[in-house]
Amino acid sequence: MVDQKTLAYINMYAVLGTLENLCELVPEASALLAGKKPISIGFDVKGGPSATLTFKNGKCRMEQGVKSCDIKLPFGSCEKFNGLIDGTVTPIPSKGFTHIGFLLKEFTSLTDILTRYMRPAPEALEDKDFFIASTSLMFYTISVAISQIANNDKVGRFTADHMVDGDVAFSIKGGPSATIRVNNHRLVTIKCAPASPRAVMEFSSIELARDLFDGKVNAVASIGAGTIEMKGMISMLDNLNRLLDRVALYLA
Amino acid sequence: MSFKINKYPQSRALFERAEKVIPSGVYGHLGPAEGCMIPVSAYPLFCQKAKGSHFWDVDGNEFIDYMCAYGPNVLGYCDEDVDAAVAAQMKISNCTTSPPGLMVDLAELLVDTVASADWAFFAKNGGDTTTLAIMTARAATHRKKIIFINGFYHGVAPWTQKVDYPGVLEEDVANNLYIDWNDFDALEKVVAENEGEIAAYIATPYMHGNFIDNQLPAEGYWQKVRKLCTEKGIVLIVDDVRCGWRLDLKGSDHFYGFEADLICFCKALANGWSVSALCGKDSLKNVVSGITYTGSYWMSAVPFAAAIACINKMKALDAPALFRKRGTMLTDGLKAAAANNGFNLVVSGEPALFYLRLADDNSLMLHQQWIAECVKRGVFMTNHHNHFINAALSEEDVKKTIEIAEDAFKAVRKNNPVA
Numbered sequence: 311m312v313d314q315k316t317l318a319y320i321n322m323y324a325v326l327g328t329l330e331n332l333c334e335l336v337p338e339a340s341a342l343l344a345g346k347k348p349i350s351i352g353f354d355v356k357g358g359p360s361a362t363l364t365f366k367n368g369k370c371r372m373e374q375g376v377k378s379c380d381i382k383l384p385f386g387s388c389e390k391f392n393g394l395i396d397g398t399v400t401p402i403p404s405k406g407f408t409h410i411g412f413l414l415k416e417f418t419s420l421t422d423i424l425t426r427y428m429r430p431a432p433e434a435l436e437d438k439d440f441f442i443a444s445t446s447l448m449f450y451t452i453s454v455a456i457s458q459i460a461n462n463d464k465v466g467r468f469t470a471d472h473m474v475d476g477d478v479a480f481s482i483k484g485g486p487s488a489t490i491r492v493n494n495h496r497l498v499t500i501k502c503a504p505a506s507p508r509a510v511m512e513f514s515s516i517e518l519a520r521d522l523f524d525g526k527v528n529a530v531a532s533i534g535a536g537t538i539e540m541k542g543m544i545s546m547l548d549n550l551n552r553l554l555d556r557v558a559l560y561l562a
Numbered sequence: 563m564s565f566k567i568n569k570y571p572q573s574r575a576l577f578e579r580a581e582k583v584i585p586s587g588v589y590g591h592l593g594p595a596e597g598c599m600i601p602v603s604a605y606p607l608f609c610q611k612a613k614g615s616h617f618w619d620v621d622g623n624e625f626i627d628y629m630c631a632y633g634p635n636v637l638g639y640c641d642e643d644v645d646a647a648v649a650a651q652m653k654i655s656n657c658t659t660s661p662p663g664l665m666v667d668l669a670e671l672l673v674d675t676v677a678s679a680d681w682a683f684f685a686k687n688g689g690d691t692t693t694l695a696i697m698t699a700r701a702a703t704h705r706k707k708i709i710f711i712n713g714f715y716h717g718v719a720p721w722t723q724k725v726d727y728p729g730v731l732e733e734d735v736a737n738n739l740y741i742d743w744n745d746f747d748a749l750e751k752v753v754a755e756n757e758g759e760i761a762a763y764i765a766t767p768y769m770h771g772n773f774i775d776n777q778l779p780a781e782g783y784w785q786k787v788r789k790l791c792t793e794k795g796i797v798l799i800v801d802d803v804r805c806g807w808r809l810d811l812k813g814s815d816h817f818y819g820f821e822a823d824l825i826c827f828c829k830a831l832a833n834g835w836s837v838s839a840l841c842g843k844d845s846l847k848n849v850v851s852g853i854t855y856t857g858s859y860w861m862s863a864v865p866f867a868a869a870i871a872c873i874n875k876m877k878a879l880d881a882p883a884l885f886r887k888r889g890t891m892l893t894d895g896l897k898a899a900a901a902n903n904g905f906n907l908v909v910s911g912e913p914a915l916f917y918l919r920l921a922d923d924n925s926l927m928l929h930q931q932w933i934a935e936c937v938k939r940g941v942f943m944t945n946h947h948n949h950f951i952n953a954a955l956s957e958e959d960v961k962k963t964i965e966i967a968e969d970a971f972k973a974v975r976k977n978n979p980v981a
Contacts, residue, residue: 469726476925508925531586533595534577536602542925544598544946545773552726 316462318358318388321395324454333370340368352376358388381406453488457497476508509542565939572620573607598946604934612639614954625942630950633829638954647871662863677816679841688803688828689717691840699762699797706737709763713771743769764799767814776911808914835868889913895964903971917948935970
């Protein structure tokens, strides 16, 4: 069963957080911000996450909290915030009315582009650059969602309770990397490779990663086929796989 | 000394065929994923033949085997005495409408051999017996809850799995309580918190979890557990599927100086022929009689014949003493080979089921490299699980293993020079 609070954390950090990577990987996205004055949007969810997206110099960065933002969007519940992401709720700012144009124009365009890359039309994936960017963005979203599920979802917390401390290197060979850091059964995702991983899970190609994300191939079968490399503290990867299994529940 | 480095083209070709028609090619503990074959390219994937303490893969590579089919191979593959009993019984009967008289012979043999056994109930796999043990405890006590030791493995039925495993419902494990091994205070606490609700405490004779050093019972632990279970009306179940017959022919509970209410056997019971047994105290015999529990092949004669021959041969050999001697010789040699190359090999658990870990990094990556180098040179071990010894393992096998291990350590050292 989908837990709305967990979904809100995923929507905040894994989905909206992927705007950071969108602006790096997709020129069309960074072009929307070119020549614009820096601006920040705070999302404040009652009983859930709060974070600020800052857009500056064609880049986007997410930070926790809403202490200093130009536009503040309060949400009365996790359900309301999740409604923003699935398009059923229109946000009403509590601050930043003079910046509403950015919210309606550039920000909406950015999220539209993100949706296009995250839920691509099959024919769009035939373009190699689009395919790589789309799969890389999915990778970052999933990497962050893993930690949010481990920290918030009831079953995910059970999984995290069985994980030992250390960094897991989670990556696509020749492509994006992430660190899943476990500390006292809390997980955090860092969008770069760890210096000293305690466990490694690497997909041999971006095509394989795509097939795994799309559910066309199975991770266990891929390990046998040698297309997923795993090494190190395998119990961490066993548990990571259980978390990955639940990502589909939330992001399908 | 240097050794041939194995290659596995036939294994790989067969695996590619398998992937097309079998989920994940080879599923479960014998497969490359769950079997932690790291890297997969270092390991054979299919067996061609086996004899004694050796097996040959489909590429013709020979291995000294320290996994023993993950336990069932206790006397040696294709043991002449067991297989002669099998061949003889195959000419008479196997799976029949009325059960064979051999079933009674085997039950009597178990009752006479296993210290805590007043009766025996037969099935096929270890999980059949752990499930029956749990059902028996619940039927006897009319209680729901079961105490487990963290890191446990008692089979693959839903109740033995965890809430985050695919296909397992929250309801399947809603009555499972978890404590740490050797933590008697935690056991007392969980019993107090669930007064009158706990049907059973289930554990292996010692903690042989994966990826961690195995832990023997603390002094007096089992005796305190026995006393508490008796006082609180909790059924004490020993899952002896893995250790059974390798530590003590009278049962691992006997080895550690206590008596289980129910004890589960499989693996080494019949040297690879498919039979398992739940044995128990007389007080639970009528309870088991009332439980609906059976299977198409559970009373087949051939595995019974194998089990009788196997138990009698283990008795004649004093197999547990042999395993202790060989296991100690082997692990002492492996530790020395590690030290010769500047590594610290930690050995834990009982010598018959030793667990190995290179303690030079906390990621197990060095350990995985070393095990892979051993496998490539013809010593089959795993990097995540305890190992097994069989009675056919010779001193020459042990000596050769240590030589290969030393060569493997040199290879690992070459790839990981001291800074």
